[in-house]
Amino acid sequence: MVRAPETRPRSPGQVPEWESLRELASQIKEHTLARLDSYLLEFERKAQENGIQVHWAADAAGHNRIVLDILQKHGFRKMVKSKSMLTEECHLNPFLEKNGIEVVDTDLGERIVQLRKEPPSHIVLPAIHLKRQEVGDTFHEHLGTEAGASDPQYLTEAARQHLREKFIGADLAMTGVNFAVAETGGFVVCTNEGNADMGAHLAGVHIACMGFEKIIPKTEHLGVFLRLLARSATGQPVTTYSSHFQKPRPGQEMHVIIVDNGRSAQLARPGFRHSLKCIRCGACINTCPVYRRSGGHSYHNAVSGPIGIILAPNLDMKKNADLPFASTLCGSCTHVCPVKIDIHDQIWRWRQVVTEAGMPGFSKMERQDFANRVIEPGNVSRCGKTSRFMLHFAPFLLKNRLNPWFKNRELPAAAGKF
Amino acid sequence: MNSREKMLDTIRRNKPSGAVALPEKIAFGYLDGDLARAFSEVLRSIGGEVIGTENPADIELALQKRFGHLKNAVSLLNGHSSLKNIADPHELAGIELAVLQGRFGVAENGAVWLTEADMGGHRVLPFITQHLAIFLKKRTSWQYARGIRAH
Numbered sequence: 001m002v003r004a005p006e007t008r009p010r011s012p013g014q015v016p017e018w019e020s021l022r023e024l025a026s027q028i029k030e031h032t033l034a035r036l037d038s039y040l041l042e043f044e045r046k047a048q049e050n051g052i053q054v055h056w057a058a059d060a061a062g063h064n065r066i067v068l069d070i071l072q073k074h075g076f077r078k079m080v081k082s083k084s085m086l087t088e089e090c091h092l093n094p095f096l097e098k099n100g101i102e103v104v105d106t107d108l109g110e111r112i113v114q115l116r117k118e119p120p121s122h123i124v125l126p127a128i129h130l131k132r133q134e135v136g137d138t139f140h141e142h143l144g145t146e147a148g149a150s151d152p153q154y155l156t157e158a159a160r161q162h163l164r165e166k167f168i169g170a171d172l173a174m175t176g177v178n179f180a181v182a183e184t185g186g187f188v189v190c191t192n193e194g195n196a197d198m199g200a201h202l203a204g205v206h207i208a209c210m211g212f213e214k215i216i217p218k219t220e221h222l223g224v225f226l227r228l229l230a231r232s233a234t235g236q237p238v239t240t241y242s243s244h245f246q247k248p249r250p251g252q253e254m255h256v257i258i259v260d261n262g263r264s265a266q267l268a269r270p271g272f273r274h275s276l277k278c279i280r281c282g283a284c285i286n287t288c289p290v291y292r293r294s295g296g297h298s299y300h301n302a303v304s305g306p307i308g309i310i311l312a313p314n315l316d317m318k319k320n321a322d323l324p325f326a327s328t329l330c331g332s333c334t335h336v337c338p339v340k341i342d343i344h345d346q347i348w349r350w351r352q353v354v355t356e357a358g359m360p361g362f363s364k365m366e367r368q369d370f371a372n373r374v375i376e377p378g379n380v381s382r383c384g385k386t387s388r389f390m391l392h393f394a395p396f397l398l399k400n401r402l403n404p405w406f407k408n409r410e411l412p413a414a415a416g417k418f
Numbered sequence: 419m420n421s422r423e424k425m426l427d428t429i430r431r432n433k434p435s436g437a438v439a440l441p442e443k444i445a446f447g448y449l450d451g452d453l454a455r456a457f458s459e460v461l462r463s464i465g466g467e468v469i470g471t472e473n474p475a476d477i478e479l480a481l482q483k484r485f486g487h488l489k490n491a492v493s494l495l496n497g498h499s500s501l502k503n504i505a506d507p508h509e510l511a512g513i514e515l516a517v518l519q520g521r522f523g524v525a526e527n528g529a530v531w532l533t534e535a536d537m538g539g540h541r542v543l544p545f546i547t548q549h550l551a552i553f554l555k556k557r558t559s560w561q562y563a564r565g566i567r568a569h
Contacts, residue, residue: 015526017446024441031438037429056422168511194545201542202507212429220444227526237460237527241545249541260425268432 014237015227024224026340029277032217033267039182039215040258046185047256050247055257060090063259067092067174067207068099070255074205076101076171082189082196083107084176085123085280086209086259088302089315104166106195108159115142121296123303124233124282129295163195173199177210177256178279179225183218186246187256190229190239197243206248209257212264213276225279228338232281266314271349275310277339284333284343290326295409299323306333310346313354321359324350388414453525454556460528470556477553481517485549491515492543495553499538507542516547520554530554 015021032039044054057063063086071079079096081087081103093103093114105114109126113119115138120126127135132150139145145158175196180187187208189196200206216225230239248254267273285291285305296304301312301320309327312320324347333343354360373379390397391414399406449456458468469480485491490512492500496519504510518537520530530552537543544550 020446024444027438027441031440034434034437036433037426040426040429056420056425058421058424062421168508197545198542201545212425217440224444236464238529240464242529258425260428264425264428264432267429267434270434273434 015231021224021228022338022340025228025279025338026277028216028221028224029339030274032215033213033273033276036212036215036267039217040212042182043180043185043215044258046183048185050185051254052185052247053253053255055255057257057259057261059261060259063090063209063257063261064092064095066257067209068096068101070205070207071096071101071172074171076205078102078104078166078170079172079174080104080106080166080170080195080199080203081174082176082191082199083110083126084174084209085120085303086176086211086261087174088120089261090259104163104170106163106166106193106199107191108156108163108193108195111159111163112138115139119297119302121304122282122285123280123305124285129297164198167195167198167202170199170203172205172207173203174207174209175200177208177214178229179222180210180215180256181217181219181222182215184246186219186244187214188222188226188242188244190226190242192236192240194241197241200245201249204251205253205255206245207255207257208245209259212258212260213278229279229281232283232336232338233286262315266311269314272310272314272346274341275307275343275346277341278307278311279339280307281338283336283338287332287336289328289330289332294326299326306343306347307341310341310343310350313350317354317357318359321354321357324348324354325360449525454523456525457523457528460525464528466528481551485515485551488514488549491517492547493517494536494538495519501538501540501543504540507540507546510540510543510546513543513547515549515551516543517551517553518544520552523554 047054055066057066071077077100079101081093083105087093093105096103105111107126109128110120112127112130112135113121116130121129132152132155133148135155136145136148136150139155139158140147140149143158143162145155149155173196175189177187178190187210189200189208191197216222226238226242230236245254263276266276280303282305284307285296288306291305299305299308299312301308301315301323303311306327309323312323327344327347329344329348331344334341334345337343387398391411395411399411401407405411454470458470461468471477471480492513492515494501495517501510518532520532521536523530532544532552534541
């Protein structure tokens with residue numbers, strides 16, 4: 001079971017105007033969607049006036065190409081990257097590595113999964129699926145820590161020393177963008193580790209990439225979003241660092257890449273365009289009962305959980321046709337979303353779209369047949385008796401490597417009665 | 419058509435037609451009571467150390483006591499900087515303590531606002547240092563707030 005923080009219950013108590021903030025955030029984002037082009041142009045103009053180079057990438061390949069071109073122009077080989085789900089979405093790392101670039105993910109959780117050659121399982125807590133012993137094993141293999149060590153302080157210190165070397169030796173630093181402000185051409189990057197800052201303030205070139213929906217109209221709107229973001233993500237009042245970037249330091253190059261990669265297609269869908277309000281906080285992921293049981297990797301998408309379900313089919317409907325069905329439609333996601341996305345309604349709507357498109361591939365007759373078998377009382381009773389019996393007397397029959405559910409998960413204990 | 423034109427064109431075609439007004443007023447009532455105390459409580463709860471003092475002279479003493487053993491310390495208080503002529507931010511890698519002056523603190527979340535000028539123009543300074551001490555004025559009395567890096 002994945003233990004991500006249940007963040008919603010605490011926030012309204014600590015911030016009395018929580019519901020007002022959610023409403024404001026939702027309004028600001030909805031207003032912005034209707035005027036995206038003009039806000040993006042305003043942002044570009046202001047950013048350029050401040051000496052930032054602005055690029056536009058229609059898709060993942062375009063984004064990756066821009067990054068590589070900048071690296072190659074300078075003859076750079078080593079870069080550091082702070083957390084950016086967009087770069088995951090674009091599969092940037094494998095592309096750069098194929099082209100001889102060393103990319104080090106500097107968020108501690110991301111570095112752990114990078115060393116393990118796994119994708120992140122949560123947009124805010126990438127290594128939440130791991131136990132500390134597993135982290136210890138990974139660090140022993142790659143960082144030379146003691147075998148069997150699992151003390152978080154010891155392991156974190158080892159990672160810190162390792163990453164410090166990487167920051168100091170990097171030619172180029174890449175960051176994501178939490179919020180881009182049209183009014184000023186500036187942008188904000190929030191981290192708990194200061195890894196975005198260590199990278200950007202040491203390297204001679206800083207690239208910040210953003211999905212175009214990250215734009216907000218004014219600086220004062222940050223006062224709404226920054227009060228919502230961290231509380232929704234982890235329950236903490238604010239991230240340790242909220243860094244406001246305006247212009248490159250003297251002698252430095254600063255670039256912003258504005259990325260589409262399917263977002264404009266989502267913008268066209270009236271029933272789904274509000275998914276673009278997302279600020280990537282992870283509150284929906286934290287609260288989802290299905291996510292808790294199945295974990296982030298089962299969504300086979302860079303962004304997992306409820307928000308992943310409503311974004312992914314737009315990117316590749318065939319591959320992601322199963323996702324809208326990975327939900328109980330309990331609606332908890334909608335209730336915790338700081339920007340009031342109607343997530344579970346969109347999940348339900350995707351089911352209609354996906355089914356009408358003839359996916360996920362079962363005919364109506366096949367589905368009816370399956371449903372009949374599943375609810376037939378005799379079948380239910382027989383399955384129940386058999387699994388409880390096996391769990392109790394021959395657990396090895398279920399708890400083995402041939403059972404895909406058992407990989408990285410534990411099975412429940414059998415109930416007392418058979 | 420290049421990517422920029424293509425993207426802007428698609429966005430113009432696909433964006434929702436109805437207009438939602440921007441909220442006019444974004445302001446809430448302020449927290450009542452002892453803000454400095456609220457600030458200190460939140461900061462302590464997330465792992466920072468706070469020392470309050472009424473007398474500015476005590477601060478020098480407190481710094482000596484807590485950090486006197488550190489070799490490479492820089493202070494940017496009162497417009498003085500022991501850091502001049504640093505062309506390359508990598509030169510700051512050996513700093514063990516940085517003492518900076520914050521513009522203001524936020525009671526709701528224990529945050530402190532620092533500008534580039536407060537860092538002496540060295541953006542990497544508060545991040546690359548091992549220990550960070552920040553001065554915050556609490557109206558008429560000095561409040562010395564300190565964040566300790568995770569070790």
